[in-house]
Amino acid sequence: KQEVTQIPAALSVPEGENLVLNCSFTDSAIYNLQWFRQDPGKGLTSLLLIQSSQREQTSGRLNASLDKSSGRSTLYIAASQPGDSATYLCAVVQGAQKLVFGQGTRLTINP
Amino acid sequence: DGGITQSPKYLFRKEGQNVTLSCEQNLNHDAMYWYRQDPGQGLRLIYYSQIVNDFQKGDIAEGYSVSREKKESFPLTVTSAQKNPTAFYLCASSIAISYNSPLHFGNGTRLTVT
Numbered sequence: 001k002q003e004v005t006q007i008p009a010a011l012s013v014p015e016g017e018n019l020v021l022n023c024s025f026t027d028s029a030i031y032n033l034q035w036f037r038q039d040p041g042k043g044l045t046s047l048l049l050i051q052s053s054q055r056e057q058t059s060g061r062l063n064a065s066l067d068k069s070s071g072r073s074t075l076y077i078a079a080s081q082p083g084d085s086a087t088y089l090c091a092v093v094q095g096a097q098k099l100v101f102g103q104g105t106r107l108t109i110n111p
Numbered sequence: 112d113g114g115i116t117q118s119p120k121y122l123f124r125k126e127g128q129n130v131t132l133s134c135e136q137n138l139n140h141d142a143m144y145w146y147r148q149d150p151g152q153g154l155r156l157i158y159y160s161q162i163v164n165d166f167q168k169g170d171i172a173e174g175y176s177v178s179r180e181k182k183e184s185f186p187l188t189v190t191s192a193q194k195n196p197t198a199f200y201l202c203a204s205s206i207a208i209s210y211n212s213p214l215h216f217g218n219g220t221r222l223t224v225t
Contacts, residue, residue: 098156
C-alpha cells in the first residue's frame, strides 16, 4: 500500500529565505507527482505536476524535483514571501483516479 | 470565471440526520470527485464520477451516497450510517479520468455533526 509522508509537519522561516519541503513515498510505481497549496479553510490549488519520466518542473519561484528510485520529491521555494504561507501537500498518482496524499507541511513565512 | 462552487461553507447537523453537500462546476469537466480531509491526515477519496449517470466508490465510501444527474453537479449525501461525519469535505473535477488531468478543487464544506 502506498504511503506518502511529508516532513516536517510545520515550518517557520524568515521572509527572503530559500526553503525546501520534502515528500517521500514508499512505492515507486507512480505516473506522476503533484504539489498543491492549501490556504486555511480553502480548497487545494495545483502548483506543479511532475511526470514520472521527468526530474524536475519549474513555475516562477517554485521548483519541484522527483527521484522515483529513492521515492522522494522536493519543492524548492526561492526568496520566500509572507504570501507563501500556507499548507503544501504532495500527492502521488498511481492510477487515473488514484491519488495518494501526504498530510502536508504547514509553512509560515515571518515578515 | 470558471470554477467549482461548494455550498454551504459551514454546515451543522444533529446526529442521525442525513445531510447533502452541494458541488457545482462550470468548467465543462467530465470527471468529478469527493474527498474528505481530517486534521493531520491527507485527503481520502469518497466517490468519483467519470461521466453523467455513472459513479464509483473510492476508498472510504461507507456511509456516503452520490448522484450525477447533470454534468455540472455532483452532490454528496452524508447518511446517518457514517460513524464519524465531522470533517472538511472537498469536491474536485478534472477534464477526464486520466492520470495526467490536473484536479481543480472547490473551497470545501466544513460539516459538524453533534
